[in-house]
Structures are given as C-alpha cells and as structure tokens.
Amino acid sequence: MSSEAESQDPPAFLASVLGRLVSSDPTLPYVTLTFAQSLDAKVAGRGGLQLILSGNESMKMTHWMRTMHEGILIGVGTAVNDNPQLNVRHLPFPAQGGHMQHYHHPRPLVLDPNLRISPKCKLIYNASLKAGETPWIISARPAKTESAVESQDGIDWEARKAALEKTGAKVILIERDPSHMLIPNSDSSSYLSMSAVLRAIRAEGIKSVMVEGGARVILSFLHNAQEGKQLFDSLVVTVAPVIVGAHGVGYSELLDDIPGLEHVRTEALGKDVVFGMKAMR
Numbered sequence: 001m002s003s004e005a006e007s008q009d010p011p012a013f014l015a016s017v018l019g020r021l022v023s024s025d026p027t028l029p030y031v032t033l034t035f036a037q038s039l040d041a042k043v044a045g046r047g048g049l050q051l052i053l054s055g056n057e058s059m060k061m062t063h064w065m066r067t068m069h070e071g072i073l074i075g076v077g078t079a080v081n082d083n084p085q086l087n088v089r090h091l092p093f094p095a096q097g098g099h100m101q102h103y104h105h106p107r108p109l110v111l112d113p114n115l116r117i118s119p120k121c122k123l124i125y126n127a128s129l130k131a132g133e134t135p136w137i138i139s140a141r142p143a144k145t146e147s148a149v150e151s152q153d154g155i156d157w158e159a160r161k162a163a164l165e166k167t168g169a170k171v172i173l174i175e176r177d178p179s180h181m182l183i184p185n186s187d188s189s190s191y192l193s194m195s196a197v198l199r200a201i202r203a204e205g206i207k208s209v210m211v212e213g214g215a216r217v218i219l220s221f222l223h224n225a226q227e228g229k230q231l232f233d234s235l236v237v238t239v240a241p242v243i244v245g246a247h248g249v250g251y252s253e254l255l256d257d258i259p260g261l262e263h264v265r266t267e268a269l270g271k272d273v274v275f276g277m278k279a280m281r
C-alpha cells in the first residue's frame with residue numbers, strides 16, 4: 001500500500017484527474033463516471049452476482065472519491081441487486097468521532113423510473129440511523145394511457161411512491177422525454193433522459209456527482225458520449241487482475257469507439273491499476 005493511500009488527505013491522483021470538481025455548465029453538476037472492472041471488462045458475475053473487484057487500496061480511493069462528491073448516483077438495478085450503502089467507510093479512522101461524523105457522505109441518487117427500490121433497502125435504513133444521507137429517488141410518472149381511467153400501472157406506481165416517501169426518502173420527478181436517445185439493441189425504452197436527470201439534480205442543489213454504475217447506467221453515459229453528447233467530466237476506472245468470462249455482466253458489448261477522452265494519469269494501487277481520464281464536454 002502506498003503511503004499516499006494511508007494519508008488523511010485524498011490521493012494526489014484524484015486531485016489531478018478531478019481538479020476542483022466544478023462543472024463548466026452551471027445547469028449541470030460536475031460528473032465523475034467510475035467503476036471497477038475485470039481485465040475482460042466485466043463489472044459483475046453470472047446473473048449480476050456482485051463481485052468485489054477492487055482491492056483494499058483502490059477501494060479506499062473509491063471512498064475518497066465518495067467523500068469528495070456531493071452526490072453518488074446508481075441505477076435501480078444496482079440498488080436491487082447489491083443493496084449498497086454508498087457511504088464513506090474505508091478511510092482512515094478519525095482521531096475524534098467515527099466515520100459518520102468526520103467525513104462528508106454523498107447523497108445517494110437512484111435512477112428508478114418504475115420505483116422498484118425497496119423501502120427496506122440499506123440506503124433508507126442507514127439514513128434512519130444517520131449512517132448516510134437520505135436517498136433521493138429519481139423517477140417519472142408512468143406515461144398516460146388512452147383510457148380515461150387511470151391504468152393499474154399508474155395506481156401501483158403512486159402506491160410505491162407513497163411508501164417510499166413515508167420512509168423519508170425524497171422522490172424527484174422528471175418529465176419523460178420521448179425524444180431521448182435510445183440505445184440500439186437494448187431495453188432502454190423506459191430509461192430516463194440522462195441529461196434531464198443531471199439538470200434536475202443540479203436544480204436540487206447538487207454540484208458534483210459520482211456515478212458508480214451499474215452496467216446499464218455506465219452504458220448510457222458511454223453511449224451518449226459515443227453519439228457526441230458528453231455528460232461526464234472525468235472517467236476513473238479500476239482494473240482488477242481477474243478474468244470473469246463470458247457469463248459475467250459487461251457494459252461495452254453495444255458500444256463503438258468513443259471520441260473526446262483524454263488520458264490524465266494511471267496509478268498502480270495494490271494489485272489493481274486505476275486509469276484517470278478527462279472527457280471533453
């Protein structure tokens with residue numbers, strides 16, 4: 001482990017890749033897209049099995065990134081599959097107080113058009129114990145049907161919204177954007193427009209966001225970039241020395257080459273290699 005990873009300050013690697021975390025567009029947050037992958041570009045195992053790919057040193061770097069950002073965004077697939085905490089735990093134990101008091105914890109932001117997240121998930125439970133910020137769930141009302149009577153889908157969605165709000169979680173609604181970019185050969189028709197999501201987050205006061213995945217969310221950001229719509233400012237990818245194989249979950253199978261990425265720095269952290277890139281918006 002490098003002495004830098006042991007320090008009480010974020011690694012210099014992150015300062016050079018992320019800079020001051022200020023977006024050049026005041027209507028959007030600064031966005032860091034980050035994830036851990038195997039040598040063969042898989043982010044999860046068979047059927048979405050959560051894999052701990054990062055070693056201690058790169059996981060610590062990820063938690064430094066968490067504390068540097070105001071928000072941490074995931075898709076509902078990750079929320080349901082991993083039941084993550086998304087708080088800051090793997091940093092040096094503070095001399096006074098615990099991790100919860102000492103470090104800034106990012107606000108969890110979950111993309112969830114169908115409100116599939118459980119009101120009993122760890123994000124909500126932790127917030128009730130003050131072991132993390134209250135999550136915000138970003139959704140959109142189901143599209144109206146032809147019929148004058150409200151569809152069962154709509155009624156069920158309203159009930160799930162009420163159940164989530166009862167826990168204290170905030171549900172942020174964005175308008176469905178019928179013109180938003182679909183990803184060919186994917187099941188992306190129900191997705192939220194990523195630029196509308198980012199504008200809504202910024203309007204709610206979040207000035208920097210770390211996007212942690214999962215596979216479909218990573219694909220959405222990279223597909224937008226491939227089509228010339230750059231929605232992230234920096235890309236930080238941890239590569240772990242393991243091959244998962246074809247049964248694993250990847251994000252790159254539907255992608256073409258992506259222009260506008262500029263290498264900033266590569267860092268060996270323990271067994272892993274971390275690549276830091278800047279994106280030209």
Ligand SMILES: NC(=O)C1=CN([C@@H]2O[C@H](COP(=O)(O)OP(=O)(O)OC[C@H]3O[C@@H](n4cnc5c(N)ncnc54)[C@H](OP(=O)(O)O)[C@@H]3O)[C@@H](O)[C@H]2O)C=CC1
Pocket residue numbers: 034035036037042043044045047048049050051053074075076077078079081082111112113114115116190191192193194212213214215216217218220249
């Ligand atoms: N190695 C790593 O660093 C990480 C790995 N993972 C792994 O990733 C897997 C989860 O990935 P995945 O199943 O793809 O789920 P995601 O977490 O990527 O969530 C995808 C879901 O988010 C909703 N969504 C709404 N708008 C969008 C949009 N514009 N783009 C993409 N999604 C949108 C959709 O919900 P709906 O289906 O309701 O329409 C969609 O299905 C897990 O196995 C997890 O372990 C997760 C994070 C990090």
Ligand SMILES: Nc1nc(O)c(N)c(N[C@@H]2O[C@H](COP(=O)(O)O)[C@@H](O)[C@H]2O)n1
Pocket residue numbers: 035036050051052053054058059062074078082083084085086087212213238
């Ligand atoms: N950086 C990183 N390395 C890995 O090996 C991972 N599996 C992940 N996954 C992300 O972290 C979430 C879990 O967070 P908590 O430990 O519960 O706070 C997981 O859901 C992914 O988003 N990241």
